[in-house]
Amino acid sequence: MRVVQNTQMELGEIDVSHIKFDLRSRDDIPKILRGLQHLYLDEALCHKVFALLESEIAPKVDKHNGRPGMTLWSVLVCGVLRLDLNADYDRLHELVNQHRTLRAMLGHSLYDEDKQYAYQTLVDNVSLFTPELLDRLNQIIVEGGHILIKKDESALRGRCDSFVVETDVHFLTDINLLGDALRKAITLTARWCESQHLSDWRQYRYNLRQLKRLMRNAQSKKRRKAADQQSNLQTIQAYQAYIEQAQCYVKKIQTTLTKLATTATRELLQKIEIEDYLQHAKRQIDQIERRVIKGEIIPHQEKVFSIFEPHTEWVSKGKAGVPVELGVKVCILEDQHQFILHHHVMERQTDDQIAVNMVTQAKKRFPILNACSFDKGFHSPANQAELAQHLEQVTLPKKGKLSKERKAIEQMEEFVKARRAHSAVESAINALQVHGLDKCLDHGMGGFKRYVALAIVARNIRRIGDILWQQDVERERKAIKRHLKHQQAA
Known part of the structure; x- marks a missing residue:
């Protein structure tokens, strides 16, 4: 049984509309909760949000039978809070069980302190979002945010840019990746053997230490800066010893898997997982041998930058102090009111490949978008022509030397004004990185896309909270001013 929100209030429960916030607080949580409170209190907005959640999250679950789970409202609050605070599940677990205002927002009364959220419950429920x-x-x-600010303008003006969201990986080397792959393969195989009472890998901890010792030896040889022939020979010998030992373990694991296949026929998924790590190990052995011993240069497209997050890309954007980032690029399109209209996870794509798609998808959602600015990375002749068909004003600087006609276009007042305003998108990117999108903590490409999408939702809710917070502060300031005026008059 899963409901959107409990309609019957309990003794001591505070209605969401009556939750008060300290307007002098400079913490993030009250502003997030203020935005969520608006979602709950705006009748039209609340109906749309709840109808969507009810239809998409576990639609086949009977709403009237079964044990009660987290309400969909609670799931939304927890998901938004986790991303906007850039928190992991440990901090979220502590907050939802101990933070009084947050528990009031979740619908808990003062008398149900014994109702606690389990850690795994939070993980499972927040992961229901797609x-x-x-x-x-x-x-x-x-x-809803556009209605809230009561904009006078009928059209939206966008600004589009991309940035890298890092994945949760360590800085890679080929021998590190080989060590990771074999460590997982050996550990999983040994545990499987223990469950089947086989003694093939009873010394697997010693095997792992031996492998790590050889890896450290190869690393230490590589660090030496001496370029003489003897030093190079020692480095090659250290690498050779490492990959030979790795090959022995790969063969032994394959032999063990053949034996286990006859005794544990139902453990197919476990076998597939181990074989996947073995494929990673074989690839790394081949690349180490080609690079170090044969002196080849490994093509970039053959490289894998993480065996746990295989979607990780090596991104060099030329930023000062950040030569390389390990992650996936994300493109966002923000309007002049600082709401993010659309985003796109760029899987092995460049800026110029997604410029048109960003605009068309944003216009599909918000037809009143009629202008958008980009930086030079999005330029291509085809993009210039196609974007002009979708937008009234396209601010897309051209690369290279400009012709007289193009120079005249880029010196027009509207173009210059839009290009100067374009840098504001960096503020949105910085806000996203501060509030969750500096590093993705979820696993897999599916988890990455969910994490990014939830961060965008959380950021827009936070934007609503900021607008309302400013209005509340101004309202309180005027009330104090009126009160002082009446006191002076008396």
């Missing part, structure tokens, strides 16, 4: 659901939810929230 990127597609969050994209639709974001559209509803942005529309």
Whole structure:
């Protein structure tokens, strides 16, 4: 049984509309909760959000039978809070069980302190969101935000840029990747053998230490800066010893898997997982041998930068002090009201390949978008022509030397004004990175897309909270001013 929100209030429970915030607080949580409170209190917005959550999250679950789970409202609050605070599940677990205002927002009364959220419950429920659901939810929230600010302008002006969201990986080397692959393969095989009462890998901990010792020896030889022939020979010998030992373990694991296949026929998934790590190990052995011993240069497209997050890319954007980033690029399109209209996870794509798609998808969601600015990385002749068909004003600087006609276009007042305003998108990117998108803590490409989409939703809700917070502060300031004026008059 899963409901959107409990309609029957309990003794001591505070209605969401009556939750008060300290306007002098400079912490993040009250502003996030203020935005969520608006979602709950705005009748039209609340109906759309709840209808979407109810139809998309576990739609086949009977709402009237079964044990009660987390309400969909609680799931949304927890997901938004986790991303906007850039918190892991440990901190979220502590907050939802101990933070009084947050528990009031979740619908808990003062007398149900014994109702606690389990760590795994939070993980499982927040993971119910899908990127597609969050994209639709974001559209509803942005529309509500546009109504809130009572904009006079009928059209939206966008600014588009990309940045790298890092994956949760260590800085790679080929011997590190080989060590990771074999460590997992050996550990999983040894545990499987223990469950089947086989003694093939009873000394697997010693085997892992031996492998690590050889890896450290190869690393130490590589660090030496001496370029003489003897030093190079020692480095090659250290690498050779490491990959020979690795090959022995690979063969032994394959022999063990053949034996286990006859005794444990039902453990197919476990076998597939081990074989996947073995494939990683074989690839790394081949690349180490080609690079170190044969002196070849490994083509970039053959390289894998993480065996745990295989979607990780090596991104060099030429930033000062950040020569390389390990992650995946994400493109966002923000409007002049600082709401993020659309985002796109760029899987092995460049800026110029997704410029048109960003605009068309944003216009599909918000048809009143009629202008957008980009930087030079999005330029291509085809993009210039196609974007002009979708937008009234395209601010896309051209690369290289400009012709007289192009120079005249880029010196027009509207073009210059839009290009100067374009840098504001960096503020949105910085806000996203501060509030969750500096590093993705979820695993897999599916988890990465969900994490990014939830961060966009959380950022837009936070934007609503900031607007309302400023209005509340101004309202309180005027009330104090009136009160002082009446006191002076008396």
